[in-house]
Amino acid sequence: xxxxxxxxxxxxxxxxxxxxxxxxxxxxxxxxxxxxxxxxxxxxxxxxxxxxxxxxxxxxxxxxxxxxxxxxxxxxxxxxxxxxxxxxxxxxxxxxxxxxxxxxxxxxxxxxxxxxxxxxxxxxxxxxxxxxxxxxxxxxxxxxxxxxxxxxxxxxxxxxxxxxxxxxxxxxxxxxxxxxxxxxxxxxxxxxxxxxxxxxxxxxxxxxxxxxxxxxxxxxxxxxxxxxxxxxxxxxxx
Numbered sequence: 001x002x003x004x005x006x007x008x009x010x011x012x013x014x015x016x017x018x019x020x021x022x023x024x025x026x027x028x029x030x031x032x033x034x035x036x037x038x039x040x041x042x043x044x045x046x047x048x049x050x051x052x053x054x055x056x057x058x059x060x061x062x063x064x065x066x067x068x069x070x071x072x073x074x075x076x077x078x079x080x081x082x083x084x085x086x087x088x089x090x091x092x093x094x095x096x097x098x099x100x101x102x103x104x105x106x107x108x109x110x111x112x113x114x115x116x117x118x119x120x121x122x123x124x125x126x127x128x129x130x131x132x133x134x135x136x137x138x139x140x141x142x143x144x145x146x147x148x149x150x151x152x153x154x155x156x157x158x159x160x161x162x163x164x165x166x167x168x169x170x171x172x173x174x175x176x177x178x179x180x181x182x183x184x185x186x187x188x189x190x191x192x193x194x195x196x197x198x199x200x201x202x203x204x205x206x207x208x209x210x211x212x213x214x215x216x217x218x219x220x221x222x223x224x225x226x227x228x229x230x231x232x233x234x235x236x237x238x
Contacts, residue, residue, distance in 0.1 A: 035064030039187040044180040053086040072148035080197035095119035115145035133169040
């Protein structure tokens with residue numbers, strides 16, 4: 001007799017096993033294997049303070065290249081960050097360079113430079129009972145950012161600069177609104193106390209990532225990638 005639960009779980013097992021094997025083979029994350037550790041603060045606008053809390057919120061973050069391409073070769077660039085929510089629980093975000101149009105926001109897009117990179121969540125969030133929105137991170141000081149996709153150039157830039165982003169929420173059919181401002185600097189030794197950012201696992205109970213079926217597959221990809229790394233599964237977050 002066919003166990004329908006096993007049948008339903010088959011895609012999740014395939015994704016988990018595939019990413020576990022890929023991480024074991026690569027000895028690193030399947031995607032975004034190398035990056036720059038960051039720390040800083042996030043300040044929410046008044047409309048989003050019920051979820052994030054008021055004032056400056058401490059943040060740890062990471063910027064990375066999706067395929068780990070060498071030097072300044074264009075790549076899908078990533079921005080992940082963790083902030084404490086209004087209840088002091090970890091809240092993770094993982095964004096990649098995407099388009100901004102109604103269809104383009106679903107598509108990861110290689111970027112030629114950190115100065116021109118625009119980051120999106122690919123899939124929408126639902127805050128409470130509000131309509132779903134996509135979150136985007138727009139760099140505020142584009143004239144100062146590196147005009148290449150090199151991680152070394154980004155790291156050198158952090159010697160003398162803070163990287164600032166405006167975080168916006170953009171739904172379909174209504175204007176985008178500002179969620180808050182994210183300011184990032186190079187993290188100090190010991191300040192970066194996590195090796196992974198998992199937006200499926202770490203978010204407030206009243207904030208939903210949708211659709212659930214896609215996020216279940218995504219969570220299995222994250223889990224497989226973490227399990228597949230060598231040693232105890234905690235690769236340096238570089």
